[in-house]
Structure formats: structure tokens, C-alpha cells
Amino acid sequence: MLEELKEVSFEQPVMVYKHSTRCGISSMMLSRLERNYDLEQDALRCYFLDLIKYRNLSEQLAEAFGVRHESPQVMLIRNGKAVYHASHGDIDLTTIKEFLGL
Numbered sequence: 001m002l003e004e005l006k007e008v009s010f011e012q013p014v015m016v017y018k019h020s021t022r023c024g025i026s027s028m029m030l031s032r033l034e035r036n037y038d039l040e041q042d043a044l045r046c047y048f049l050d051l052i053k054y055r056n057l058s059e060q061l062a063e064a065f066g067v068r069h070e071s072p073q074v075m076l077i078r079n080g081k082a083v084y085h086a087s088h089g090d091i092d093l094t095t096i097k098e099f100l101g102l
Helices: 002-006 023-036 055-067 093-100
Strands: 014-019 047-050 071-080 081-087
Touching: 002 014, 002 047, 002 055, 014 023, 014 055, 047 055, 055 071, 071 093, 081 093
Parallel strands: 014 047
Antiparallel strands: 014 071, 071 081
16 A cells, blocks of 8 residues: 555545554544545545555554654645645645645
8 A cells, every 4th residue: 555655646646545444533533534625536636545444554654654653644645745734633625635736
């Protein structure tokens, strides 16, 4: 999956939402993000990462992109590099749109 994220990010920006299914804050932030999501389908490729099932992948992402693991967390990847990341209450679609130039 890591290589796929990098490859896709050269064609289209990628957003990874790292979610703990055991965390109320993570569920609340995911719900807020989904309620406000109004981007065109081709504006952003979105991935959902279940941290309970795929914790090792989250750690690989942190290492590959130089972003400390947090949960919940959003990472925006463009041209093979993390250009934005936020966690907890800082996860905000308006800011993500700004990084996308929308």
C-alpha cells in the first residue's frame, strides 16, 4: 500500500485518514470530516487506515513520510511527499482544501 500511495500521489493528491476504532475522538473527527466533505471525486484520492488492524502500516507511513504517528490523523501526500498533516481537533477540511489550492 505504501508504494501505491506514493505512485498515486504523482497523479492525484492523496489523503490518508488514520483512525482508531476504539477512540471516541477519532470517530468524532471522522464524522466531522465526512459531513463536510464536498470535494469533486477526482480532486483527492482518500484512504482510510484502521489502526487496530494495520498499526504496522501506520508506523511505516510515519517513517516513510517523516510524520510522527498520531490518532486520529490526516496526512495529505502529493508528489510522493507529505505536504500536510494534522491530528485530533486540528483536522480540518478547509485547511486541506487550501493545501490543494481549492
